Amino acid sequence: MSFISKEVLSTSLLDRVQSPTDLKTMSEDELASLAHELRAEIISIVSETGGHLGSSLGVIELTVALHAVFDTPDDVLIWDVSHQCYPHKVLTGRRDRMRTLRKKDGLSGFTRRAESPYDPFGAAHSSTSISAGLGFAVARDLKNQSGHVVCVIGDGALTAGMAYEGLNNAGDLGKRLIVILNDNNMSISPPTGAVSNHLNALASNAPGAALKNAARSEKERSLFEHMGFSYFGPVDGHDVSGLLATLSDLKDTQTGPVLLHAVTRKGAGYSYAETSSDKYHGVSRFDIPSGKQSKTPAKAPSYTKVFAQSLIAEAEKDDTIIAITAAMPAGTGLDQFARAFPDRSFDVGIAEQHAVTFAGGLAASGMRPFCAIYSTFLQRAYDQVVHDIALQNLPVRFAIDRAGLVGADGPTHAGAFDVGYLANLPNMTVMAASDEADLVSMVATAARFDTGPIAFRYPRGEGLGVPLPENPAPLAIGKGRIIARGQQVALLSFGARLAECRKAREQLAPHGISATIADARFAKPLDTELIEELVSSHDLLVTIEEGATGGFGALVLHHLAAQGFLDGRCGVRTMTLPDSFIQQASPADMYETAGLNARQITELVRSAFSQRHHR
Numbered sequence: 001m002s003f004i005s006k007e008v009l010s011t012s013l014l015d016r017v018q019s020p021t022d023l024k025t026m027s028e029d030e031l032a033s034l035a036h037e038l039r040a041e042i043i044s045i046v047s048e049t050g051g052h053l054g055s056s057l058g059v060i061e062l063t064v065a066l067h068a069v070f071d072t073p074d075d076v077l078i079w080d081v082s083h084q085c086y087p088h089k090v091l092t093g094r095r096d097r098m099r100t101l102r103k104k105d106g107l108s109g110f111t112r113r114a115e116s117p118y119d120p121f122g123a124a125h126s127s128t129s130i131s132a133g134l135g136f137a138v139a140r141d142l143k144n145q146s147g148h149v150v151c152v153i154g155d156g157a158l159t160a161g162m163a164y165e166g167l168n169n170a171g172d173l174g175k176r177l178i179v180i181l182n183d184n185n186m187s188i189s190p191p192t193g194a195v196s197n198h199l200n201a202l203a204s205n206a207p208g209a210a211l212k213n214a215a216r217s218e219k220e221r222s223l224f225e226h227m228g229f230s231y232f233g234p235v236d237g238h239d240v241s242g243l244l245a246t247l248s249d250l251k252d253t254q255t256g257p258v259l260l261h262a263v264t265r266k267g268a269g270y271s272y273a274e275t276s277s278d279k280y281h282g283v284s285r286f287d288i289p290s291g292k293q294s295k296t297p298a299k300a301p302s303y304t305k306v307f308a309q310s311l312i313a314e315a316e317k318d319d320t321i322i323a324i325t326a327a328m329p330a331g332t333g334l335d336q337f338a339r340a341f342p343d344r345s346f347d348v349g350i351a352e353q354h355a356v357t358f359a360g361g362l363a364a365s366g367m368r369p370f371c372a373i374y375s376t377f378l379q380r381a382y383d384q385v386v387h388d389i390a391l392q393n394l395p396v397r398f399a400i401d402r403a404g405l406v407g408a409d410g411p412t413h414a415g416a417f418d419v420g421y422l423a424n425l426p427n428m429t430v431m432a433a434s435d436e437a438d439l440v441s442m443v444a445t446a447a448r449f450d451t452g453p454i455a456f457r458y459p460r461g462e463g464l465g466v467p468l469p470e471n472p473a474p475l476a477i478g479k480g481r482i483i484a485r486g487q488q489v490a491l492l493s494f495g496a497r498l499a500e501c502r503k504a505r506e507q508l509a510p511h512g513i514s515a516t517i518a519d520a521r522f523a524k525p526l527d528t529e530l531i532e533e534l535v536s537s538h539d540l541l542v543t544i545e546e547g548a549t550g551g552f553g554a555l556v557l558h559h560l561a562a563q564g565f566l567d568g569r570c571g572v573r574t575m576t577l578p579d580s581f582i583q584q585a586s587p588a589d590m591y592e593t594a595g596l597n598a599r600q601i602t603e604l605v606r607s608a609f610s611q612r613h614h615r
């Protein structure tokens with residue numbers, strides 16, 4: 001399929017769709033043509049907004065068929081991860097707002113209950129759909145209601161343990177539930193693991209063979225059948241007529257849990273997506289005829305890249321270093337590590353819990369594992385961090401990427417809570433990088449730290465362009481540093497808001513307020529000497545961090561209160577993310593909403609001084 005320009009493409013069928021009910025009036029041929037129009041529309045939209053293109057293109061026909069057969073929103077349709085929900089949004093009354101996708105005040109890039117009744121369950125973290133769907137099915141039956149529950153889950157999402165917890169429960173309860181496995185043989189990167197091998201074997205069966213109930217031996221039965229599901233497929237997930245027939249059949253005859261195995265192509269129908277190695281999983285704005293994405297040239301290397309290169313440098317000196325990713329090799333930079341050290345690199349699938357405990361086993365055997373996980377996804381492995389790592393004081397290194405606000409992915413992907421949930425754990429050491437040079441030092445520190453678990457966090461995106469240390473020395477554990485000396489206020493930063501503190505210092509100077517800036521580097525152990533020195537020598541101490549309440553500032557306050565410093569002459573303020581989920585916008589806009597930009601640091605300091613003056 002070629003796309004010359006959006007003007008020449010007809011949208012006559014799409015224009016008839018105000019809601020999914022309009023699909024019921026269309027013939028099979030019209031629905032197939034609608035799918036073509038929808039595909040062109042999605043390509044046109046994402047070429048302007050950027051976003052998750054490949055996954056959405058892979059489910060165009062499936063989305064049309066599902067909305068044509070089922071009666072959403074009365075029938076519940078749940079998209080796993082929901083990064084593939086763009087065609088669903090177009091068909092469910094949001095077409096006119098699609099070009100605001102992932103922008104400030106615009107549509108979310110994911111399903112969101114607050115956005116539409118057609119989004120019965122929000123998602124963005126993977127593999128929740130079966131559990132949520134089962135909840136809807138059980139509630140339906142307890143309320144003696146009718147209706148269908150349909151969950152669409154990808155093969156990547158099916159690598160996560162949570163999917164099996166859902167299948168296990170659903171297969172046993174026997175409730176009416178339709179799970180559609182959208183198998184495009186891709187996660188963000190190629191999928192890994194034994195389940196993936198099993199799906200490939202199933203997908204290689206003759207199309208529809210299982211659907212026709214071909215006699216198969218016990219050995220040939222799919223994993224899903226062993227778990228109490230009826231298995232149908234494989235079916236061609238791009239054949240609208242076939243999908244309409246199969247889904248209608250399931251709708252009419254289903255009495256228990258069924259799994260329909262639909263084979264699709266990620267990026268389907270846009271040649272640049274289909275042939276690219278990541279199938280255009282997540283793209284920036286792009287030019288449709290050439291497929292070229294418009295990326296603003298980087299002024300500095302990304303934190304992710306600096307992390308990966310530093311880890312490679314450490315691993316060259318130390319063959320006990322192992323790198324682990326949970327299905328994010330490109331996102332964490334560990335794809336570079338895997339190329340350098342294929343035997344010491346593990347992509348365990350979307351399995352953060354397993355990744356952490358797997359690292360625990362490696363650490364207990366004397367290896368030096370680095371678990372590189374986005375802050376938001378590490379949430380899923382919290383018990384493993386507590387029970388398997390911290391409690392046993394195992395030296396697992398946590399490289400926590402995407403710390404703080406991340407922009408277009410919005411609140412589901414914000415790295416807000418890790419400091420709070422890690423620094424409260426006995427045995428844990430927690431660091432945050434203030435710039436990419438600091439990150440290099442933290443990788444070196446973690447590499448040599450065998451005393452217990454250690455975590456270091458760093459933001460999404462470019463560093464500041466500072467020179468990197470060539471032979472990084474480990475940092476002194478629990479020691480921060482003074483960046484600039486002043487008299488009245490001490491700005492004590494934990495993490496990459498340090499740059500905003502520097503700007504605030506300049507903004508405060510003309511108001512006669514001279515600021516000390518300190519970089520805490522450690523939330524645990526705290527540099528109590530530095531903190532006590534700052535409260536003793538200033539009128540005001542302000543802590544700043546790109547994390548939620550209950551993090552670094554809370555630990556500082558706790559220490560000061562315990563030592564009686566809060567009774568003294570120095571005022572104390574904490575600046576954290578607010579107690580709310582901040583919707584997507586540019587990171588700078590999100591930080592403005594959060595109140596963590598230089599302007600707001602300056603305002604807080606000035607207002608604190610004016611309050612003191614009036615007291």
Ligand SMILES: Cc1ncc(C[n+]2csc(CCOP(=O)(O)OP(=O)(O)O)c2C)c(N)n1
Binds near residue numbers: 055081326350377
């Ligand atoms: C718990 C969790 N870990 C990691 C991710 C990042 N992630 C988003 S989409 C994705 C791949 C999903 O693959 P699949 O379900 O097959 O969907 P496809 O994009 O192939 O349609 C990953 C790893 C996530 N969303 N949630």
Ligand SMILES: CC(=O)[C@@H](O)[C@H](O)COP(=O)(O)O
Binds near residue numbers: 083124188409
């Ligand atoms: C849907 C999902 O979780 C990922 O695709 C995410 O959008 C990646 O974000 P980064 O661009 O920060 O890697």
Ligand SMILES: [Mg+2]
Binds near residue numbers: 155156183184186187
């Ligand atoms: Mg997939």
